[in-house]
Amino acid sequence: MPQQLETLPCIDFSKVKVMGILNVTPDSFSDGGKFSCFDKALKQVELMIDQGVDIIDIGGESTRPGAADVSEYDEITRVIPLLKAVKSRFDIAVSIDTSKAAVMAEAITYNADIINDVRALQNEGCLAVIAQSDISVCLMHMQGLPRSMQTKPHYNDIIEDIINFFIERIKTCQKKGIDKHRLILDPGFGFGKTVAHNYQMLAEFNKFKQLGLPLLAGVSRKSMLGDLLNRDVEQRLSGSLTAAIVAVQQGAGIIRVHDIAETVDAIKILKAVAQYSEDKK
Numbered sequence: 474m475p476q477q478l479e480t481l482p483c484i485d486f487s488k489v490k491v492m493g494i495l496n497v498t499p500d501s502f503s504d505g506g507k508f509s510c511f512d513k514a515l516k517q518v519e520l521m522i523d524q525g526v527d528i529i530d531i532g533g534e535s536t537r538p539g540a541a542d543v544s545e546y547d548e549i550t551r552v553i554p555l556l557k558a559v560k561s562r563f564d565i566a567v568s569i570d571t572s573k574a575a576v577m578a579e580a581i582t583y584n585a586d587i588i589n590d591v592r593a594l595q596n597e598g599c600l601a602v603i604a605q606s607d608i609s610v611c612l613m614h615m616q617g618l619p620r621s622m623q624t625k626p627h628y629n630d631i632i633e634d635i636i637n638f639f640i641e642r643i644k645t646c647q648k649k650g651i652d653k654h655r656l657i658l659d660p661g662f663g664f665g666k667t668v669a670h671n672y673q674m675l676a677e678f679n680k681f682k683q684l685g686l687p688l689l690a691g692v693s694r695k696s697m698l699g700d701l702l703n704r705d706v707e708q709r710l711s712g713s714l715t716a717a718i719v720a721v722q723q724g725a726g727i728i729r730v731h732d733i734a735e736t737v738d739a740i741k742i743l744k745a746v747a748q749y750s751e752d753k754k
């Protein structure tokens with residue numbers, strides 16, 4: 474067997490899920506009124522489904538560095554009608570990207586499948602809302618807050634620090650009655666990390682597997698790619714795909730992306746390669 478194939482970890486690539494990003498913040502749909510936004514968002518969902526997406530991640534709060542806060546009311550009115558529409562029209566899993574307990578409660582009422590919280594249920598009331606349901610939750614690591622997180626990120630040992638954070642969050646969830654197996658972990662690329670931190674996390678992503686939970690990686694179009702390649706957001710497809718492939722090879726089970734068709738293709742190739750080495754055993 475060729476040497477390089479032996480180094481591929483044993484991952485069931487058929488089970489890797491692609492999570493498609495659907496931002497419904499005003500700046501991401503800046504060219505239309507409310508209704509065209511809604512229609513546009515639904516069209517985007519349809520397209521993503523055609524392209525093979527597994528989960529649609531709907532977000533109404535921008536968490537990019539320096540982003541302004543959004544009110545509970547605004548976030549609910551952006552996200553919940555779309556969740557309802559998607560769930561009534563399509564047979565697809567939906568995650569809601571939020572850190573607010575009230576939004577989580579509404580999302581649960583309208584049959585969201587996952588709560589994706591970049592603040593890992595640390596905001597007031599979140600643990601209680603989740604504990605009263607049986608929804609899955611993605612706990613993401615972030616150092617600091619979006620407004621200031623990129624100022625001076627510092628870690629003793631980034632991997633160890635994040636693992637310790639996950640251990641604490643898992644324990645806290647369990648104490649509140651949230652079963653460990655409802656949790657997904659995400660080290661949070663770009664959230665209070667330098668470029669070097671981000672590449673270390675990608676290179677050593679498989680270390681997070683020791684926690685025994687599914688892992689999510691969100692690298693799509695992020696500045697860790699732009700900084701290295703000196704490319705604007707729209708020109709980061711190759712970088713996004715390469716980083717996604719590495720994340721999958723390192724054990725990520727869910728890849729959060731903008732470019733669905735291309736990522737689905739890339740994962741199919743990985744799967745074929747893995748299948749070949751599996752058959753040869």
Ligand code: 7PJ
Pocket residue numbers: 494536537570589590591611613659661662689690691692693694695729
């Ligand atoms: C992530 C996210 C991520 C999870 C965003 C962007 C910024 N949720 N929400 N993981 N990133 N779980 O997409 O550039 O990396 S918003």
